[in-house]
Amino acid sequence: QVQLQESGGGLVQAGDSLRLSCTASGRSVTAYAMGWFRQAPGKEREFVADISWDDKSTSYTDSVKGRFTISRGTRRSMVYLQMNSLKPEDTAVYFCATNSLMGSVRLSRVDYWGQGTQVTVSS
Numbered sequence: 001q002v003q004l005q006e007s008g009g010g011l012v013q014a015g016d017s018l019r020l021s022c023t024a025s026g027r028s029v030t031a032y033a034m035g036w037f038r039q040a041p042g043k044e045r046e047f048v049a050d051i052s053w054d055d056k057s058t059s060y061t062d063s064v065k066g067r068f069t070i071s072r073g074t075r076r077s078m079v080y081l082q083m084n085s086l087k088p089e090d091t092a093v094y095f096c097a098t099n100s101l102m103g104s105v106r107l108s109r110v111d112y113w114g115q116g117t118q119v120t121v122s123s
């Protein structure tokens with residue numbers, strides 16, 4: 001079993017920054033990729049970013065490239081999402097997730113989700 005706990009969401013203005021944190025516990029999460037997804041009202045959950053088990057590879061959805069950065073902490077059970085230059089269209093519930101793949105996190109393969117943290121960006 002894996003437990004994922006997100007924190008760091010909130011209400012900000014366009015152009016502001018937020019850092020989301022995800023604390024993972026349970027199985028050896030450091031041996032697997034970790035990722036962030038988001039879900040806006042009335043929309044499907046979508047991939048945002050992921051980081052490989054060894055931190056050597058990251059990937060992002062096009063709409064956040066250059067603005068968001070995913071990283072692991074020195075405690076490799078922590079994963080962060082630094083979000084800069086936030087836009088109203090970034091408003092969503094953000095979820096931390098993991099799967100049994102080492103290189104990436106795929107929506108269809110996610111086997112553990114956090115409960116989500118709300119990010120609201122006002123214009």
